Amino acid sequence: MSRPPDADRFAHFAAIDWSGAAGERHAGIAVALCSNGTSAPRLVRPGHRWSRQELLHWLSDDLPPDTIVGMDLGMSLPFADVGAFFPGWPDSPPDARALWAMIDALAADDAHLSVGSVVDHPVVSRYFRRHGGRLGDRFGTAPRGRFRLTELAQARHGCRPYSNFNLVGAAQVGKSSLTGMRVLHRLGRHLSVWPFDPLPATGSVVLEIYTTIAAMAAGRSPGASKMRDHAALNAALAQLGSAPVPGHGAIADHASDALLTAAWLRRAATDTALWQPEGLASVRETEGWTFGAR
Incomplete structure (x- = not known):
């Protein structure tokens, strides 16, 4: 520790x-x-x-x-709830640093360290809620999406965290998180x-x-x-x-x-x-x- x-x-x-x-x-x-x-x-x-x-x-x-x-x-993204970032996908990364590397690789052609290619990836997009009412079939069953343990701890103390798999709404943090992962990898x-x-x-x-x-x-x-x-x-x-x-x-x-x-x-x-x-x-x-x- x-x-x-x-x-x-x-x-x-x-x-x-x-x-x-x-x-x-x-x-x-x-x-x-x-x-x-x-x-x-x-x-x-x-x-x-x-x-x-x-x-x-x-x-x-x-x-x-x-x-x-x-x-x-x-x-990072939720993992502990189902034992994977992207459950059911054989290429789901095993840890956060591998996740950062994957995000940066998928978005390699996106300017300004943006993540449009990640958001619209044919497999990865299935785990996100995107604009235009596009709810991925693997987003999960909870209305607000999946959460990390740290976000559950935040909620216990009065905060209202948002799932990093949610890319919709003024308070969403998903795109900020994904772009930040590119920076962390680099x-x-x-x-x-x-x-x-x-x-x-x-x-x-x-x-x-x-x-x-x-x-x-x-x-x-x-x-x-x-x-x-x-x-x-x-x-x-x-x-x-x-x-x-x-x-x-x-x-x-x-x-x-x-x-x-x-x-x-x-x-x-x-x-x-x-x-x-x-x-x-x-x-x-x-x-x-x-x-x-x-």
Whole structure:
């Protein structure tokens, strides 16, 4: 079992609000960073419209040393419920890293690290709910789709997670997750990815986050997790012991999600229980876990 880091092990804490939308550059991607202590988190390249390829380069080449990076996406698909990502398909990958490799290979010709070829693959598409009322015959019998153990843990504590096999609706996370898997595969072993890899003794680590968990830790309810003005954001940051971010008036919720979650990671990283949640051992290599889900 991976051990929690020492309180002073990490020097920086980054949160990435991700997007699986079509196109090259995305207003929905935001990156926030803070350091040890209580200083305010800050946006990385404020006002910039990130591409997924740029984020890959930032993680590979520009990440500050000893950083915990939280990415707001699902790093894998459900596996434990039926013993496979794609039950009944002989080519179903055996673990998460093999899944990432498969997704990236199927989408090799898709520009901007998108996943249209995965979504429309003649076999894989049968497991997804897609736009236009297209429900795959292997989506499952549950109305909301299949869930990972970590998503069931989220639900027990008041969150309303969505299945990564669901690609429909404003709150769906399926395409974000699939595009994120392409990035994770291309990172290779350049960065450790928890919990699929053990926590490294030195260097940085990438992990999965759910920004609603950070908002709840800051005193907000799941239904009011989005903060669209500086006053609400700074009130939440104060609950986490963080200095306020400068500014007044409106702020995009993608930016506020990233800023608040970076500050939450700084505090949560020293919580031993969050690195050793019940149920993790059985899905460490397949489904993974959302940091902060208990």
